[in-house]
């Protein structure tokens with residue numbers, strides 16, 4: 001019986017950080033977020049991760065603007081602290097528009 005974790009090369013037990021709230025969680029509990037959208041091209045790619053609650057929020061709200069927001073925040077091209085700060089600032093800006 002092959003399990004999912006062996007299939008993906010022993011990723012189980014690894015910890016990842018949610019890009020939205022910065023929470024550390026088990027890789028198995030995280031939801032992959034691929035900002036490029038082509039999740040089948042895994043070669044040399046670094047996935048972003050969302051925890052369940054942030055993933056749910058992202059799915060409930062329109063994804064319009066989320067891609068731009070991630071790109072604007074330099075997702076994957078800046079250090080995580082800077083990215084998270086920019087991402088949070090973008091989120092806060094959006095909320096203040098209501």
Ligand SMILES: [Zn+2]
Pocket residue numbers: 018019020021022023050051052053054055
């Ligand atoms: Zn989160």
